[in-house]
Amino acid sequence: MQICVVLSAQDFSAARLFSSADAPGMDAVLGEAYNAYGDGDYESALFLFRRALTDRQNQSDSVLYMTIMAGMHSGEYKAAYADTEYFLATYPNSEYAPLVKYQAGRALFCLGDYDNALIVLGDFCHENPENMMYASALFLIGECFYAEYAFDEAEPFYAQIVGEYPDSAKAPDAQYRLDAINARKREDKLLTLLKETGENYFSSKEEYERLLRRHELENSLGDARRLWNENHGHFSEDENLLVFGETDSESEGKSNSRDEIPSKSNKRISDLESDLLRLRNSALEAQILLENEGK
Secondary structure (H helix, E strand, O other), X not given: OOOOOOOHHHHHHHHHHHOOOOOOOOOHHHHHHHHHHHOOOHHHHHHHHHHHHOOHHHOOHHHHHHHHHHHHHXXXXXXXXXXXXXXXXHOOOOOOHHHHHHHXXXXXXXXXXXXXXXXXXXXXXXXXXXXXXXXXXXXXXHHHHHHOOOHHHHHHHHHHHHHHOOOOOOHHHHHHHHHHHHHXXXXXXXXXXXXXXXXXXXXXXXXXXXXXXXXXXXXXXXXXXXXXXXXXXXXXXXXXXXXXXXXXXXXXXXXXXHHHHHHHHHHHHHHHHHHHHHHHHHHHHHHHHHHHHOO
């Protein structure tokens, strides 16, 4: 769940307006609204600001801005977004208009409408590159991508905050996100490497075991034949045909090849053992490299 925290910089106008709460002739309800806002009772402030706005003399860009801020503080994002739309349509040239547009993007983000939040925040950044909320808007753009698991798209925005706005309140959060993205990349590389290495390992292991079984079978046949020869003498021509199903020429040719099988299979087994050891060492080295990269 996304947690929306209002930065203190966003309240600079609220503080300025609140300082005039005791001005002579101020509406009593409006004065109570400012007092509630100053005390951090945002729900009461929101209620009182809305009530004050019902009086025509209190209808102004500053009071509507405070209503939006109270709504954002209270978590009333849907109502706050509706207020931002009304504000921008009614007071397009207000000094608060850029901040209200930022709040509109932030409200959309908190509502989970990331696509529209990206549009509004992108417009804010394009139109207000020198605004004090610029870095915060960049962070929210990154957060929109991050929430959708588009980490490659989010990374440049976090990097820009850390590189160009190191004193921003969002710089530590941006650095945290960068660290998380880099850690995820290392994990993905390791998982891919282990998967590939594992597939090669099991393929080699299966071939290794197959050769072992073949070697054991050939040794068993050879032992059986030697045992028969010891107990009954050499196979006769008919016995050779019966037991091995071979002609004399086939038997003689295969007898020679059988003598070669143990040495050949032993060599292949030795090669496979070397391959397995190399694969294990490669996986270990890769893991060590990835772990060192994260330090």
